[in-house]
Amino acid sequence: MSEDVVALSAAQAAERVRAGELSARELFEVYRDRSASDELGVYLWVAEEAPEVVSDAPLGGVPLAVKDLFCTKDVPSTSGSRILAGYTPPYTATAVENLVRAGAAMVGKTNMDEFAMGSSNENSAYGPVRNPWDTSRVPGGSSGGSAAAVAAGLAPWAIGTDTGGSIRQPAALCGIVGLKPTYGSVSRYGMIAFASSLDQCGPLTRDVTDAALLYRHMVGRDDCDSTSLQHPEEIRLPSSESLEGLRFGVPPALLGEGIEPGVREVFDATVARVEELGGLVEEVDLPSATHGLSAYYVIAPAEASANLARYDGVRYGLRSGNGDLTSMYEETRHDGFGAEVKRRIMIGTYALSSGYYDAYYGRAQRVRTKIAEDFREAFERVDLILTPTSPTVAFELGARTKDPLAMYMSDFLTVPMSLAGLPAISIPGGLSDGLPVGIQLAGPAFSENRIMEAAYALEQSIGFEGVPR
Amino acid sequence: MTDFEPVIGLEIHVQLKTRTKMFCGCELSFGAPPNTHTCPVCLGHPGTLPVTNAEAVHFGLMIAMALDCTVAPRSIFHRKNYFYPDLPKGYQISQYDIPLGREGRLGDVRIHRVHLEEDAAKLVHAGSSGRMHTAEASVVDFNRGGTPLVEIVSEPDIRTAHQAGDWLRLLRATLKRIGVSDVNMEEGSLRCDANISIRPAGDSNFGVKTELKNMNSFRFIERGIEAEVARQESILRDGGQVVQETLHFDPSTGAITSLRSKEEAHDYRYFPEPDLVPIAPTEAMLERAREALPELPAARAERFERDLGLTAGTAKLLAFRGELGDFFEDALGADGQVEPATLANWVTVELVPRLGDADPQESKVEPRALARLVELVSAKTISQSAGKTVLDVLAAEGGDPERIVQERSLAMAGGDELEGIVERALEANPKAVEELKGGKAKAIGAIVGFAMRETKGRADGGEVNRIVREKLGL
Numbered sequence: 024m025s026e027d028v029v030a031l032s033a034a035q036a037a038e039r040v041r042a043g044e045l046s047a048r049e050l051f052e053v054y055r056d057r058s059a060s061d062e063l064g065v066y067l068w069v070a071e072e073a074p075e076v077v078s079d080a081p082l083g084g085v086p087l088a089v090k091d092l093f094c095t096k097d098v099p100s101t102s103g104s105r106i107l108a109g110y111t112p113p114y115t116a117t118a119v120e121n122l123v124r125a126g127a128a129m130v131g132k133t134n135m136d137e138f139a140m141g142s143s144n145e146n147s148a149y150g151p152v153r154n155p156w157d158t159s160r161v162p163g164g165s166s167g168g169s170a171a172a173v174a175a176g177l178a179p180w181a182i183g184t185d186t187g188g189s190i191r192q193p194a195a196l197c198g199i200v201g202l203k204p205t206y207g208s209v210s211r212y213g214m215i216a217f218a219s220s221l222d223q224c225g226p227l228t229r230d231v232t233d234a235a236l237l238y239r240h241m242v243g244r245d246d247c248d249s250t251s252l253q254h255p256e257e258i259r260l261p262s263s264e265s266l267e268g269l270r271f272g273v274p275p276a277l278l279g280e281g282i283e284p285g286v287r288e289v290f291d292a293t294v295a296r297v298e299e300l301g302g303l304v305e306e307v308d309l310p311s312a313t314h315g316l317s318a319y320y321v322i323a324p325a326e327a328s329a330n331l332a333r334y335d336g337v338r339y340g341l342r343s344g345n346g347d348l349t350s351m352y353e354e355t356r357h358d359g360f361g362a363e364v365k366r367r368i369m370i371g372t373y374a375l376s377s378g379y380y381d382a383y384y385g386r387a388q389r390v391r392t393k394i395a396e397d398f399r400e401a402f403e404r405v406d407l408i409l410t411p412t413s414p415t416v417a418f419e420l421g422a423r424t425k426d427p428l429a430m431y432m433s434d435f436l437t438v439p440m441s442l443a444g445l446p447a448i449s450i451p452g453g454l455s456d457g458l459p460v461g462i463q464l465a466g467p468a469f470s471e472n473r474i475m476e477a478a479y480a481l482e483q484s485i486g487f488e489g490v491p492r
Numbered sequence: 493m494t495d496f497e498p499v500i501g502l503e504i505h506v507q508l509k510t511r512t513k514m515f516c517g518c519e520l521s522f523g524a525p526p527n528t529h530t531c532p533v534c535l536g537h538p539g540t541l542p543v544t545n546a547e548a549v550h551f552g553l554m555i556a557m558a559l560d561c562t563v564a565p566r567s568i569f570h571r572k573n574y575f576y577p578d579l580p581k582g583y584q585i586s587q588y589d590i591p592l593g594r595e596g597r598l599g600d601v602r603i604h605r606v607h608l609e610e611d612a613a614k615l616v617h618a619g620s621s622g623r624m625h626t627a628e629a630s631v632v633d634f635n636r637g638g639t640p641l642v643e644i645v646s647e648p649d650i651r652t653a654h655q656a657g658d659w660l661r662l663l664r665a666t667l668k669r670i671g672v673s674d675v676n677m678e679e680g681s682l683r684c685d686a687n688i689s690i691r692p693a694g695d696s697n698f699g700v701k702t703e704l705k706n707m708n709s710f711r712f713i714e715r716g717i718e719a720e721v722a723r724q725e726s727i728l729r730d731g732g733q734v735v736q737e738t739l740h741f742d743p744s745t746g747a748i749t750s751l752r753s754k755e756e757a758h759d760y761r762y763f764p765e766p767d768l769v770p771i772a773p774t775e776a777m778l779e780r781a782r783e784a785l786p787e788l789p790a791a792r793a794e795r796f797e798r799d800l801g802l803t804a805g806t807a808k809l810l811a812f813r814g815e816l817g818d819f820f821e822d823a824l825g826a827d828g829q830v831e832p833a834t835l836a837n838w839v840t841v842e843l844v845p846r847l848g849d850a851d852p853q854e855s856k857v858e859p860r861a862l863a864r865l866v867e868l869v870s871a872k873t874i875s876q877s878a879g880k881t882v883l884d885v886l887a888a889e890g891g892d893p894e895r896i897v898q899e900r901s902l903a904m905a906g907g908d909e910l911e912g913i914v915e916r917a918l919e920a921n922p923k924a925v926e927e928l929k930g931g932k933a934k935a936i937g938a939i940v941g942f943a944m945r946e947t948k949g950r951a952d953g954g955e956v957n958r959i960v961r962e963k964l965g966l
């Protein structure tokens with residue numbers, strides 16, 4: 024029975040519960056037991072018992088894995104950092120609360136790169152996560168735990184956060200669906216901040232329908248987040264099987280060197296498939312997009328350097344030092360932060376320093392504006408933009424830990440959309456040497472319905488199978 | 493010897509008396525038990541976000557308008573980054589290059605800028621020194637953290653310590669009048685720093701300035717500025733150079749000491765606060781702020797002087813203490829006969845000492861009663877000194893002045909009564925009568941004095957004089 028249940032998509036499981044054919048409690052127990060035998064390093068915390076759920080709630084009590092970056096009341100929330108070891112927030116993030124109200128049952132908190140800084144999940148203070156396709160490889164990051172949990176059937180679905188690719192890239196590397204929504208469409212209240220102007224949470228799911236269902240219950244203007252906006256459309260469950268009349272843009276600027284041949288092959292096959300399904304494919308110019316990574320690695324660390332200043336040992340979390348103020352600051356932050364976090368705090372602090380602000384932060388913001396303009400112009404000609412999600416498939420653990428720049432390249436294709444605040448989805452396009460390749464579809468602000476309709480049509484045609492069990 | 497001219501600019505922080513804090517829903521408090529007015533937002537918990545308090549923006553707009561500033565169509569918040577235990581996020585949300593208001597004026601001093609920000613929490617240091625580095629322990633009370641502040645920066649238009657004090661009084665009266673703050677210096681709802689430099693008189697360049705921090709009374713501000721100007725003068729006269737630094741004035745010793753000179757080179761790494769949207773006041777918001785502004789003290793003082801003929805000093809006294817001005821105007825309106833300048837004198841000279849700092853509106857003296865009393869004195873129905881007695885009774889018990897006059901027989905002695913008293917006075921002072929008849933006019937004093945004693949002050953000296961002269965045929 025349990026394997027049958029695990030084979031259901033989240034939307035199917037929710038339907039069964041709502042129809043009275045499946046007990047939400049049993050479903051929870053199945054996933055809870057699987058989580059307890061997690062050998063991938065996915066979970067940092069697993070619920071002891073099923074929460075009470077109204078059986079006719081839209082999400083039917085289907086278990087949900089939550090990235091440890093979300094604050095959850097009285098449940099440890101560490102953002103993958105030692106500096107928040109043992110920290111239990113006094114409140115719950117709006118996005119999580121919205122999902123719980125809709126009937127989601129939190130089964131566990133998932134591992135992640137510390138403060139969402141990383142693309143391999145190797146920057147977690149609590150150990151790496153392994154890719155269920157090949158446990159010698161990384162799951163991607165920073166939402167690596169959430170992606171691996173969904174891919175391995177340790178959770179029916181999960182939520183993660185994406186600052187420069189942290190939902191899409193691990194979704195690609197784990198062969199699942201990951202949606203980075205329009206900036207502002209889901210409240211950031213309760214998301215432990217990395218880079219405030221970029222952070223956005225979204226679903227990681229087995230298929231596009233699950234992504235649409237979960238996203239539907241996450242969106243909404245929140246009085247606790249001034250930058251949140253009401254989504255202008257109801258989020259629909261996709262049903263389209265054709266791409267008739269849809270115009271797709273392929274940006275050659277992003278498809279140069281650095282893209283693995285295996286990834287390129289799957290991408291080219293996908294482009295051909297788009298045309299078979301009736302879509303029109305043309306090249307679009309995104310001249311500034313190639314500078315996205317450089318701008319991103321100034322803006323995100325700059326904001327992070329301020330966002331992480333609150334971890335000072337005074338009010339919560341780790342406190343080190345000999346009791347004197349300066350030593351408390353220095354020792355707490357020395358002991359509490361990992362190497363990558365320290366690197367980015369230093370980069371960000373430098374970029375904001377008097378005398379360097381214009382050369383770095385100011386310039387990066389101008390690049391950001393140009394990238395947004397590029398997209399605006401491109402979307403006057405095409406409906407969606409199509410790229411691979413990650414230049415490579417999942418790489419070996421340790422392969423890039425000594426080379427931060429190689430690691431940063433993982434986000435080359437996802438960062439431009441983040442800088443422009445645009446929605447983008449990653450869906451599995453196929454395999455390269457037995458490892459999944461993700462395809463990214465991006466659209467204008469608040470075009471999630473359009474993106475998911477197209478992604479659904481492609482998904483039906485591709486017929487991707489998950490991790491061989 | 494060169495004459496030096498001080499150049500002074502003030503930086504004022506005003507705590508707004510909104511219901512809740514600048515960026516969260518905690519209610520403001522003063523004197524509440526420590527850490528009882530806090531929430532995840534103002535404690536800087538991970539994942540929390542600020543939300544701008546609309547009432548604080550409204551008050552900010554009122555201040556900007558009262559100070560005749562240009563309101564920015566879109567002002568933004570910045571993060572000001574530094575580590576300190578009273579700053580829970582590691583940065584203060586403030587405004588930087590685009591403040592709420594700029595280029596204003598109050599009286600004879602131009603306003604550089606007006607901006608919104610949040611207050612820090614309060615540090616309490618255990619131990620005798622009261623300073624962190626020698627304290628046994630330090631604790632933080634976050635009740636104050638996040639209180640809305642408006643920072644007002646003047647242009648360096650002030651030339652003397654006295655002018656600084658006067659101008660700050662006008663600013664305080666203005667802020668109090670518009671009702672946006674308690675403006676209490678001892679409680680810290682009004683705080684003032686001064687930027688001070690000196691230059692050879694007539695020079696148009698500025699000298700090196702120092703910043704004198706947190707002086708918590710008008711007297712200290714004036715004394716502090718005087719002391720700092722004197723210190724700078726003696727440095728320059730000795731051929732030295734003033735160093736740009738932050739200073740602390742100790743009012744008990746008069747000493748000026750350098751504050752945190754080592755950490756002086758702070759780089760706050762300002763950048764736009766990504767968690768907040770710009771403040772873009774709508775026409776309705778501007779209109780609401782404009783309509784909320786009452787007549788401001790400076791304009792009121794001018795009107796009192798110009799239209800009512802009050803002296804400058806009295807006009808200012810009434811206008812700068814708005815509640816006195818209100819009482820005065822209520823009294824004036826209650827009785828059309830009373831002469832404004834006389835009434836104003838009664839308010840400022842007689843009523844104020846009887847009430848102290850209390851609001852006259854809450855005293856037992858009705859505005860109408862005071863006006864009536866002043867009229868009784870002016871009409872010589874009662875004497876000046878009887879009037880004061882009546883005011884004593886009004887202040888203590890309230891009531892109607894005419895009735896008090898009647899009950900206590902305070903009406904002016906006149907007619908037959910006064911004639912009789914004058915006759916007795918002449919009989920009792922034969923020597924003075926002789927002298928008076930002999931042309932020594934001053935001798936009348938003894939006779940009038942007698943009549944005054946007899947009537948217990950109820951007699952009008954002029955009238956007594958007239959009757960004496962009539963009876964003696966002078």
Ligand SMILES: [Zn+2]
Nearest residue numbers: 516518531534
């Ligand atoms: Zn609060």
